[in-house]
Amino acid sequence: MEIGVPKETKDQEFRVGLSPASVRVLQENGHSIYVQTQAGSGAGFTDDDYRSAGAEIVPTVEAVWNRELVVKVKEPLKSEYHFLQKGQILFTYLHLAADRQLTEHLIDSGICAIAYETVEQPGANRLPLLTPMSIIAGRLAVQFGARYLERQQGGRGVLLGGVPGVKPGKVVILGGGVVGTEAARIAVGMGAAVQILDVNVERLSYLETLFGSRVELLYSSSAHIEAAVKEADLLVGAVLVLGRKAPILVSHELVKQMHPGSVIVDVAVDQGGCVETLHPTSHTNPTYIQEGVVHYGVPNMPGAVPWTATQALNNSTLPYVVQLANQGLKALEVNLPLAKGLNVQNHRLVHPAVQEVFPDLVN
Incomplete structure (x- = not known):
């Protein structure tokens, strides 16, 4: 052929x-x-x-x-x-x-x-050709998020790992699949305070075996999302619904309540995104600021590596x-x-x- x-x-x-x-x-x-x-x-x-x-x-x-x-x-x-x-x-x-x-x-x-x-292979949404790029995108989400939290990049000047005497930054991850797991892995390694929200209780139980008490694991209810997002320094959208558009989990009104200079990295942007204020960007122009929050929406994140x-x-x-x-x-x-x-x-x-x-x- x-x-x-x-x-x-x-x-x-x-x-x-x-x-x-x-x-x-x-x-x-x-x-x-x-x-x-x-x-x-x-x-x-x-x-x-x-x-x-x-x-x-x-x-x-x-x-x-x-x-x-x-x-x-x-x-x-x-x-x-x-x-x-x-x-x-x-x-x-x-x-x-x-x-x-x-x-x-x-x-x-x-x-x-x-x-x-x-x-798709047999089992619970086993996606063999999406997984390797999801691993990379999840890891890059926190790497990029940490960068755009820098004051010179428009962020609020938070070091995710903190230092002795100063609390670490807070990373909130919506979705505990491959992207969310890998984002948490990097965020934990940086020393950040990490929360993962997911609707699958079995997945949350599995994540507990991976991270133990180092990550706070919450059921993804609207009340939990609202409370977590308001306090996030870095919000990572890691939602995947196979073949469908991602659901909007973070409204415009909720974005307005985030800290000025906080950062949103929505890995779900190639499926429409899970944050109402986020639209696709590019590696050339990766971010924009709306409601005082830095938005990153590059749909081909792994292209950076x-x-x-x-x-x-x-x-x-x-x-x-x-x-x-x-x-x-x-x-x-x-x-x-x-x-x-x-x-x-x-x-x-x-x-x-x-x-x-x-x-x-x-x-």
Whole structure:
């Protein structure tokens, strides 16, 4: 099969769909891989690295997209919509619940679109292709949050770990899944006072085995959210509802009651966000201040650490890419987790959760 790997076009997105190591595996399986020149440079991979792995370097984005299978990291942007082709397979993050326009274009094109974030293994929402980026995003959320709490960045000048004689900063995390757990891990390591709120009591019990008394674990009721958010120095949105838009848990009115200079990092922004005042930003312009609170809403946070993130993503995606390349769409018949990743096929929206978001697009 011919496989195309385009250079990402999202603002400062330096990850790449396939690493040279992954290209080598696919080449050894008899496939032809076409990589857009400089596609991996931001992640530390040169064109020569790809050539050595067996890829052909092509100078134009058109030459990459004109392939049977296209492997990306982020969703196609408007400038890429015209590349979408009937009969083609697209394998990437899509997050369609927050992007009606992209959903409509995928349906119109006739492409077969498989989303990393909805590939689901048996069990309680085991998302093997979302997990590695969720780990990175969770860790970065606190790293970035600590930075924007600095006075020079617009924050209130709080050191999360505090110092002897001065209490530490307070980190409030909405959601105790992978993102929330990893955010807590970093915040605890910094010495912050940490609260996690979640609606799943079993998950809270599990988190107790991880953190013990170092993290305060609360059921995510509106009263608990209101009390916690008001006192937060750093608020991390870590809510995930598979395939759907994130629920709004923090209202505009509640944001107004936060300390001036406190920081919100909403990792759920690529699914619409869980904070009413937060909208998507970019790595170039990552923050804005509203109601005196610093808002950070970059939807591709792992793009800040592309060397790590590309390899972590490829470790999880490669087996699925190999199966798609070897078997084409027949892979969906024999690999149920991969089949659950299917969002759009044959001009139809097929993922149940996304169908619920856009019922008028279901035919």
